[in-house]
Amino acid sequence: MYTTEVDINSIICGDCYEELHDLPSDSVDLVVTSPPYFQQREYAGGEGIGNEKNIDEYVFNLVKIFRQCVRVVKPTGTIVFNVGDKYINGSLMLVPYRFALGVQQLKLVKLVNELTWVKLNPTPKQDQRKLISSTEPFFIFAKSNDYYFNREAFLEYKDKYCNGNKKMPGNDLGKKYYELINNSELTTEQKRLAVKELDAVIADVRNGTLDSFRMKIKGIHALPYGGQAGGRLTQINTKGFTIIKIYGNSLKRDVIESTVESIKGNIHPAVYPEFIVQEIIKMLTKEGDVVLDPFLGSGTTAVVAKRMKRNYIGIEIHPDYVAYAEQRLTETPSTYSCELFV
Ligand SMILES: C[S@@+](CC[C@H](N)C(=O)[O-])C[C@H]1O[C@@H](n2cnc3c(N)ncnc32)[C@H](O)[C@@H]1O
Structure with a gap:
């Protein structure tokens, strides 16, 4: 029926x-x-x-x-x-x-x-x-x-499920990476670019656009396996570093x-x-x-x-x-x- x-x-x-x-x-x-x-x-x-x-x-x-x-x-x-x-x-x-x-x-x-x-x-x-x-x-x-x-x-309720529980980033955000870049085997030009991109990504975390990030530097961090052309491994081989952006709940x-x-x-x-x-x-x-x-x-x-x-x-x-x-x-x-x- x-x-x-x-x-x-x-x-x-x-x-x-x-x-x-x-x-x-x-x-x-x-x-x-x-x-x-x-x-x-x-x-x-x-x-x-x-x-x-x-x-x-x-x-x-x-x-x-x-x-x-x-x-x-x-x-x-x-x-x-x-x-x-x-x-x-x-x-x-x-x-x-x-x-x-x-x-x-x-x-x-x-x-x-x-x-x-x-x-x-x-x-x-x-x-x-x-x-x-x-x-x-x-x-x-x-x-x-x-x-x-x-x-x-x-x-998408970030207030309750993301930002609300998140600590505000401290003044030392990224400090470790600046030190690592400075002491790395990167060329002067690569170091300049790495610091520039690191400054930008830290600004994004501070203004809330980004949740957090990780950086991999040639000669310091383990290299990622495989991947596509233009992927993280290629970036490390060409620029000497890669920055992985983490977008909180958008994951x-x-x-x-x-x-x-x-x-x-x-x-x-x-x-x-x-x-x-x-x-x-x-x-x-x-x-x-x-x-x-x-x-x-x-x-x-x-x-x-x-x-x-x-x-x-x-x-x-x-x-x-x-x-x-x-x-x-x-x-x-x-x-x-x-x-x-x-
Ligand atoms: C786990 S409860 C659902 C609870 C509901 N999600 C809530 O938040 O209140 C399952 C319900 O299915 C009803 N039920 C069991 N067999 C049924 C059927 N054949 N047809 C319709 N409702 C049935 C039960 O009476 C019970 O209220």
């Missing part, structure tokens, strides 16, 4: 596998979701995904739902699944990777990245013979090579740090961080795009989407969580006008 009209900016209460069939094909820009862990938590009522008897059945059900997500996503769209692991008899079950391999076998999407969430406040475990699990993957899948990807938008890594969220009064036991959802939405959508979460829980995805002037569709099996998510949404401001999703 396929309908052509679905209200956007609404939450559907029901089983996502069934409800996804009512969404038109190629109509959603981003799916971002966190399905229940395998046999991990008792959500209100104990129904739904996660209560299967074995992992194969759990992965089979997840992949079935994933397949529907692929259908509803536009060719330029992406699908992000956050899947948690599970210990059974003291051994990790590699649940996220079983899921990712199951998806790969569909041959419908490309796995673009495994974004690792580093939990800054992981739950301490009693087992003294294991390290504390403190990471979880967010798998980013694309439906085609033409997927929307605004890499620059990812983790967009597949890692994101965040605390495990606990929102005061939230009735849901497994909320994922608004910050991570925000960074994913920023990178993978534009204003006015449609974001779908088939396991909406307490509504985090919809709340962030609304705040960021994106449209949302949520599906959640438990009416209590639907009601709670709706309440969160009424308290979330957005200046974007809602339209009908046809």
Whole structure:
């Protein structure tokens, strides 16, 4: 049963596998979701995904739902699944990777990245013979090579994640390199050029354009291996030095740090961080795009989407969580006008 009209900016209460069939094909820009862990938590009522008897059945059900997500996503769209692991008899079950391999076998999407969430406040475990699990993957899948990807938008909150934690450079910034240049085997002309470029790069660090830098000087530092013509090795051989510029957050890594969220009064036991959802939405959508979460829980995805002037569709099996998510949404401001999703 396929309908052509679905209200956007609404939450559907029901089983996502069934409800996804009512969404038109190629109509959603981003799916971002966190399905229940395998046999991990008792959500209100104990129904739904996660209560299967074995992992194969759990992965089979997840992949079935994933397949529907692929259908509803536009060719330029992406699908992000956050899947948690599970210990059974003291051994990790590699649940996220079983899921990712199951998806790969569909041959419908490309796995673009495994974004690792580093939990800054992981739950301490009693087992003294294991390290504390403190990471979880967010798998980013694309439906085609033409997927929307605004890499620059990812983790751009420099105040909090870069400059805020950075010490101001001291007066001795680069002092070591001036000494090394002076004592090096470079010719006078090479030394003059090296000092000139070093002055410029230090000025960039001081005015905040650059995060930091490294310098390699002929006869002093180990030479880089291989590389292309015009690369670092060539520069060292011709100029006698090379300067490696480091641009802080513009080095967009597949890692994101965040605390495990606990929102005061939230009735849901497994909320994922608004910050991570925000960074994913920023990178993978534009204003006015449609974001779908088939396991909406307490509504985090919809709340962030609304705040960021994106449209949302949520599906959640438990009416209590639907009601709670709706309440969160009424308290979330957005200046974007809602339209009908046809
Ligand atoms: C890990 S929680 C999602 C939490 C959410 N990300 C948040 O921040 O609140 C997974 C949710 O999926 C719901 N669920 C389980 N099986 C479902 C199904 N078949 N269809 C829709 N929702 C389901 C559970 O009730 C639970 O609220």
